[in-house]
Amino acid sequence: MNHTADAVVIGGGIMGASVAHFLAKKGAGKVTLVEKRSLAAVSTGHSAAVVRTFYSNPLTITLARRSLDMFENDRDMLGGDCGFKRIGYMCVFNDHSAAPSRHVLGLEKAQGVDAREISPSEIQDLVPPVHVGDLVGAIYEPHSGYVDPTKTTQVLCHSAKEYGLDIHEGTGVIGIKTEGNRVAAVKTSEGTIATRVVVNAAGPWGRAMGLSVGLNYSLRWSRESDLVLDRSEKVGDIPLISDPTSRTYMRSNGKNEILGGRGFPKELEPMDIDNYNPILDPNTRQRIEQGLFQRIPALRQGKYIRGWASIYAITDDWHPVVGPEPGLDGYYAFFGGSGHGFKLGPPLGEALSDIILGQTPTTDIRAFRPNRFAEGELFTSTWGGGNRA
Ligand SMILES: Cc1cc2nc3c(=O)[nH]c(=O)nc-3n(C[C@H](O)[C@H](O)[C@H](O)COP(=O)(O)OP(=O)(O)OC[C@H]3O[C@@H](n4cnc5c(N)ncnc54)[C@H](O)[C@@H]3O)c2cc1C
Missing domain, CATH: 3.30.9.10 (D-Amino Acid Oxidase, subunit A, domain 2)
Structure with a gap:
């Protein structure tokens, strides 16, 4: 294992795989993905992986459209065949x-x-x-359809190896270390990786990872x-x-x-x-x-x-939390798929990689920022609270 990295992604589900793929491809340097089990082992590998655009807010429709575009052009945009079937x-x-x-x-x-x-x-x-x-x-x-979720995750990760993505399966992250108000390292079961960028893509364990740096996510x-x-x-x-x-x-x-x-x-x-x-x-x-x-x-x-x-x-409004946390430099949240996160993984990962690299993303995803709850700017649903997005 490398003991330094330019960015460490915690979690090898669709969220972690997507952001790691785009970070590596866009030249973020040494990107390391750490997965405690195996790629797609939890929610992602068990997903129905339906990719459709029928959503009750314009931003999610935009992202779902981008997702369909990516899966229709998977070899060029995601690094390989993800098994997309357009069945309507x-x-x-x-x-x-x-x-x-x-x-x-x-x-x-x-x-x-x-x-x-x-x-x-x-x-x-x-x-x-x-x-x-x-x-x-x-x-x-x-135009909607479904894909193979495990294959997609593997394609995203393995195709990014040519850009230097370093993948560690069977390696658990024990906690994130900070120095002052910025991240400094990730402590794993196989040693510590010094880094100034950490993406918390631990899915269901996103809350536990957040707690290791004092962030109290409602999940x-x-x-x-x-x-x-x-x-x-x-x-x-x-x-x-x-x-x-x-x-x-x-x-x-x-x-x-x-x-x-x-x-x-x-x-x-x-x-x-x-x-x-x-x-x-x-x-x-x-x-x-x-x-x-x-x-x-x-x-x-x-x-x-x-x-x-x-x-x-x-999450509290059935939409993922994606983006930086004010007051903790170098830390980014990316979890809480809320039952529809598979299709949103690749387009959100693409946009988050731009934000991490200081570039303007094609799609403005600030509405997904973690502190939207504290600011009272939650997503709403046409179907009523606690329901489909
Ligand atoms: C039955 C089912 C059907 C679904 N159908 C759809 C659908 O049709 N369409 C759709 O868009 N979405 C669907 N979803 C939702 C979608 O699958 C999830 O939102 C998405 O897969 C979440 O991805 P993730 O990467 O956030 O989480 P996960 O896939 O759970 O990945 C998180 C990863 O982090 C790892 N991890 C956790 N803690 C640590 C640690 N400390 N160190 C290292 N690694 C760690 C875990 O082992 C795990 O592999 C479905 C979900 C389920 C369960």
Whole structure:
């Protein structure tokens, strides 16, 4: 291990991998990424990795558009093939959820996003096995899709080795050391690395890392599960479907599989992030399956293949904290994906690398600054508090 670095990134999920990639590529010097387990081992590797632009504020739409652009051009922009599959996205709605859905469509249209409202019969044409029931329409984004989250993280990291990125898996950070009002070093299980730039991308442990330098982040953790079914022959490929009525989301997963999970509105499931069962529990499996079968009855004939549980790290306004901390030079926060952080990782990592290097980022991400909570400038959601972004 090098004992000095120009920048140290703590955490090898999508957030850490993204900022480390862009820092190295933009010539930040010796960049070291330290991961206590292996790349993408926690939330990132268990993500549904849906990349869509259907968001209730203009900045998140802008970043999600940038993300889609990056994944569509992954070899040039992210260093390799991330397994992007453009299968389209639809958020279906009934009378209750029609107004917020149309509001979001208006925000997307204001930015020129290729999204449109479709009727129940168009939903049926696009997804023949769907049970339309009380649905009155859907917002449809033909360009959205999903990627392979583990592959993406590995591509970002390994492609940046040619620019000098130094990666240490199986190495835990014990704490950040300061000198006066600036960071001075990172203490790891394998020794101390002197550095003047530290990015806290420790995901669910972002709060613990912050506490090591006296920063008290408000972060909650919720157990979040997905399952995969071998779809029956009656169910062909389906796009990504968010369904607030059945409270599920689903999408094709490769050739013959359907991936599903519980969708908004949903309650939190508080958890111990240092001691949890990563296997899908029977009760959650039943709830997910009920929702999937309600919307696509033919899925009942599908076969359960696997399921898992992982972590949502949730901030007070369901948006990540990204940026410097006033009063602690050289320290940057980058965590709190709040259930939708995968797609935001690459564009936020790109913008944060510019900020660290003293350059003006293409997208102004000051709204994500950690002290927005103290300043009372929180993100709000069209869907109501504690809900989807
Ligand atoms: C089931 C599920 C489905 C999801 N679906 C989607 C989706 O469809 N689209 C979307 O955009 N988002 C989705 N998300 C959310 C998204 O996956 C997360 O927001 C994102 O992966 C968070 O990335 P991260 O890098 O902040 O955290 P993580 O991936 O958790 O990475 C943090 C890393 O830091 C490491 N670390 C922690 N402490 C230390 C330490 N002291 N020393 C060294 N390393 C340390 C950890 O080992 C970990 O690898 C989903 C999440 C889940 C759980």
